[in-house]
Amino acid sequence: MLHRLAAPLALLLAACVPQAASVQTAPERPLKIASWNLEFLAEKDGVGCEPRSEQDYAAMRRIVDGLDADIIAFQEAETVAAASRVFDPARYTIVMEERAGAPSGTCGGKYPEQQVIRQAVGFAIRKDIAFDRHPDVASLMRGNAQLRSGVDITLRPKGNAAIRLLGVHLKSGCFAGSEAKACPVLLDQIPALEAWIDTAANGPDRFAVLGDWNRRLGLAGDAVWRDIDDAEPANADLHLADEGKAPACDPRYDSFIDHIVLDRRASAALIGFSEALYAPGEKHYSDHCPVAVTLRH
Template sequence: MNIRTVLVASLIADLAACTASQAPIRNAATDTVATRPLKVASWNLEFLAEKDGAGCEPRTDADYAAIREIVNTLDADVVAFQKAENEAAAARVFDPSRYTTVMEKRPGAASGSCGGKQPGQQFIRQAVGFAIRNGIAFDRNPDVTALQLGNPQLRSGVDVRVRAPGHQPTRLLAVHLKYGCFQGDRAQACGVLQQQVPVLEDWIDRAAVGSDRFIVLGDWNRRLAEPADAVWTELDDGNPANADLRLADEGVTPRCDPRYRSFIDHIVFDRRAAGQASGFAEATYAPGQKHLSDHCPVSALLAD
């Protein structure tokens, strides 16, 4: 069985439990029409390049086709994605007939060689973005450039407000925080991450007093669900009231890579969204099969 078949089968199993199409459904008992939940997802695509063979995870055309099939089977309404080179790279896996992509405006020109398992390969730009299902209206807010801390190689946050048919508006922030400070505060990267946290908290606090529910999602590079995690404690302070946050993956053990017991890819709901959220899922690869990315997609549902 090839990786495409394995992962698509896993995704179909997830989708059987929770689907998120925007098509209306009818309740036979009451003869009323309801809107299906909004499905939001996040996926770090690991050096998704515009051209075959480029970047630190060189891929073939067949690999891109397989990733696109995964995206189509995931069938999310909004996907926060990380580590894509540019809009052309994103379009290779997010079918433009289905999705509109929005990416951070930071130039982020990459330099240097990949080394390690890919000697001779060159780094590509690693950018954050959203793929938004066509037919869902959205507004783009300014990128959260303060997350860069003045360093062009750190990522901005991408901030949008989506207005899906049948749903109240939802504000979404896609992030990809500093790599290397997964827990505690002793790793070399922790000093940078600790500077990003107040920036993120400021965005959360401002959004918390706004009129729209909000979600922060992406690759946090931090095991927020670990007991008494300092980053989570600082962010989830309930002040303002809507900054009482909820981790979608709370109580769930990841299956993507057996080496890791906690997620670093998170979907975080504010107090308003948390009361309408459900259906957290992770799409996984089969043991021994090729991983098309070193991360697996995570998703959750949001009712009106």
């Protein structure tokens, strides 16, 4: 009888042995990098050349939440406290340029009695992402306290390759060509910017330069783009993330001035570019819309 029971018993015992569970690992989250010019974002309600209410700040925070970006380069924020009204401090670490800025009179336009506030460059970085802060790129100021420096960081996201980021806000008023009154100033900033690009291109990490360039780099034959996209060194073979795309933020403009420029290594990981728009009929809480790229890890 024993030999007749042996096989069924063995099968029963095998069925009772716990089987190893199949392990499923979550796919790596793509890295989302955004930029948004906040248009005179003041620390207090009703202040600056674009005075806002508490409801306006809350709406801008909802826009940021909807972006769900890992890092946002921002421009035209007065202080860390001002930026914190839009970027939730529980979610983001805020770093800003050290340049103090200088008072520059009244606003004119819609609010002639309002005082111009500091317009600073910075980053809002998701709190679970490690980063290194490098010295600000003060060479972009060209000795002028009214010009913005660049904020230079290296992001080290878990599960992603490191990426070096330079947040910029170049001189306004020279959107194309070289004849406008502001062009000598902006064009004087370009060699300093190219020097940073060349140094980063020789470095170990992929990189991007992003922010408000105040320049339509996507126009055919643009001289600024031609100067910086020279593939010398090799990783300075640059990619304009909005290449071939037109903005939809404001019907008056058909070419971007907010750009995310990727080096050769970062562009190889590019998944896509996007522009976040205000809802139809919604107030424009800034005269710019956020732009973003997603990168594979």
